[in-house]
Amino acid sequence: MKVRVTVMLKEGVLDPQGKAVAHALHVLGFAGVGEVRIGRVIELDLDETDPAAARDKADAMARGLLANLVIEDFTTEVVA
Amino acid sequence: MKVRVTVMLKEGVLDPQGKAVAHALHVLGFAGVGEVRIGRVIELDLDETDPAAARDKADAMARGLLANLVIEDFTTEVVA
């Protein structure tokens, strides 16, 4: 199964990259852009057939390596 | 509305990060991990109330700035 792990900076952690992108969009003439947050997605091809098991596994990987819980939150979803 | 733009390397383009992460997961003892691909997600707060219009706008931003179409593909979805 394919699982997608999305890792974002925790609420309250300043995201300079997001800020820079918001600014660049503004310069490019895109109006009406509020906050921009940037994160990482990790798509994992897992050798699992049960969606719940696949998610559990991905959760464990996220906690173990893919996210740094000091500054980041993550979500997992089975995509295929 | 909140729109999420997900940017991934095109198929066939080497993903050094994904490769390294797959290897690290293996070392950490996670078995059954196949390909790993890493991408970016950009969450945009847009001053729009119509989902279709918000997506169009995000598409335009992705093409104009957020994705590098030479090596990357993107998808957009309205999340809130």
Add this chain to the structure above:
Amino acid sequence: MSSATTSSATGQRPVDQAMAREFGLTADEWGNVLSIMGRTPTLTELGIFSVMWSEHCSYKSSRVWLKTLPTTAPWVIHGPGENAGVVDIGQGLAAIFKMESHNHPSFIEPYQGAATGVGGILRDVFTMGARPVANLNALRFGAPDNPQTRRIVDGVVRGIGGYGNCVGVPTVGGEINFHPAYDGNPLVNAMTVGVARQDRIFLSAAAGVGNPVVYVGSKTGRDGIHGATMSSAEFDEDALAKRPTVQVGDPFVEKLLIEACLELMATDAIVAIQDMGAAGLTSSSVEMAGKGGVGIDLDLDTVPQRERGMSAYEMMLSESQERMLIVIRPDRTEQARAIFEKWELDFAVIGHLTDTGHIVVRHQGRVEADIPLEPLAEQAPIYRRPTSPTPAPAPLGPLTDPVGIEQALIRLIGCPDLASRAWVWNQYDSTVGGQTVKRPGAADAAIVRIEDTSLGLALTTDCTPRYCKADPRTGGAQAVAEAWRNIVATGARPLAITDNLNFGSPEKPEIMGQFIAAIEGMGEACRALDFPVVSGNVSLYNETRAPDGSTLSILPTPAIGGLGVLDDVSRAVGLSMPADAALVLVG
């Protein structure tokens, strides 16, 4: 696919003159292919001919002129013809260095183009047994007020830093110019300098029939296959879409490759070694076997592959990065494998040397290519293209002083070509290695100490394209002289140069005129200064196509990379002036 005709089991278009033309071969060249082969080549064979006979690999327009450059001196150990030039720097050590361009890729994708340019030149140097000790670059961008320029500068600078910083080779020098002639064609010339023991220099000529041919590094993907020529070829759209023309670099793997190769080089396992540069597997195997006068048999089923279903053609032409080809002593294969596995790199025996004088490529039970190597090299095209001399520049008008000397000075130091470059070099790690005696900005040439010795290397890149445009001969000589002066100014003894000759289309007589004159001027200066050329690279067809179809050539840009040595590096002289110093003008 434009035509449904199938000539082979793979369902491809028949190989014919029309296809050869799309692959960049002229009618004459196609005729030579047919006579060498005595039959219609397969697609894979056509691919091999087309890359080996491309301007890039064969130097067909430039070779006769390059031969006129002085390349010898008592301290030259290997001049042009190897992966990089090698000079004696004393104490049993050698400096190994070369410069190479990555112009076109850097326009398409500035970050990856520049990054993979750095990766490529690093491999040219460590493939000869040297630990890379310094990187430099020579960059030309379009007009500063062109919005594209900002994007390209940003990407190129990040790419050079991204790669060089990660592999841990300090970037210690370089130069940057801006001019509208580079708007659609920036120049990214990267130089690497390495140091090796003179008795441990590795060459690329294969030897020993039966010896295994080993592939190490990253896996092969469909990267950059025939980037230039394929884009117009009428191939199945799907296949094209699957072949990214942009290669992505992996500096992390390069770092591992450096360490693994140097570890293997400390043993006596290697017979010959060559990096896979442009047209990777093709040019490395053809050149190694060709130089050694042996044949080579490759079994592509054993090539480490990143993607499924790659054809022989794709594997032979892939430009995937961070790969090397090694001919190894058979009894050392397992020792070598252990080293590469320790560094977590791919390692595969993909063939062996033969006495046939042919390159034979097998894939899935079929022979996909079988080409005699000697005629492939000997009958490579070579052109003495028509030239026309560069007209004398219009005289400058009388000097006027409309702003006054103070304003003029302010304007000069504020102009893009003279302003501080700190914003660039502050993005390059210039101290890693702990040997950087003079960082960027500290002296006329960067100074790097050679670890555990008193020796120092003085390194610089130089060229003033507007001089070359006005008078290519004087401009070529001036670039060499400037490199020499920059080295001398640090107290070092100039030894040799590498060069990167960037010009427009050689098919235009006035461009060939610039090219030849610049080489004459360079040669003249090199001879006068005892400062030979030991390696280099030629990049032609650097032009911007305007929407109306007309083309604008870049300024003639023969970038020079100079190297000198200080026997006592503590005597290196920099730019900063002690308070009690006197200023003397000489010359």
Add this chain to the structure above:
Amino acid sequence: MKAGIVVFPGTNRERDMAIALRTVTGRAPAMIWHHDTALPDLDLVVLAGGFSYGDYLRCGAMAAHAPIMADIRRFAAAGGHILGVCNGFQILTEAGLLPGALLRNAALRFLSQDCYLRVERDDTPFTRKWRVGDVFRTPMAHGDGNYIADSDTIRALEDGNRVAFRYARPDGRVDAGDLRTNPNGSVNAIAGVLSENLRICGMMPHPEDLVDPLMGGEDGKPLFEGLVEALVR
């Protein structure tokens, strides 16, 4: 003092560090391979700079899980001394041996330049050759040196006097809001932190690259000299 430098795939300042250690101890440090599972008998473990695993995913994240790290944790728990510089600092935070995290530099660019550090305490093995308030110059070269932690952690660090070094002006003034003084945007201009027992120190800049007058000075040398004094058996 017996020192050992851990080499991960992609570590690239281990040679610089070895030179610095050799300069002050007179002997070459041990090089420890990330795949080893046991440290040799050491007084000091050094995690050097570089791009372990390419700095892919997050700087130091993958190295923090390398096989050798288990024994490094044991070494730390037993009161061993550990110095982490640049990538080494990042690895120590990822491994949880030091608090906080290092984000992208505020200006989103790699920064390779000299900076000035103010010494915040002088009673640790890492800082004993300086006096509180001393300022020294050192090169920095990193893309992710922006120190951050939640406010409780920062308070604990400050209250516990566990900030070893802060970015400062040459005259010692600290201005966390000024990117010229605090180039990567670190909270409270923190450049280096200490563990609770003061035996683990992580810092972003590279004192090991300034231990030789030929390379521009010896400003970084006191750190290594102090370690030798403190740890020699």
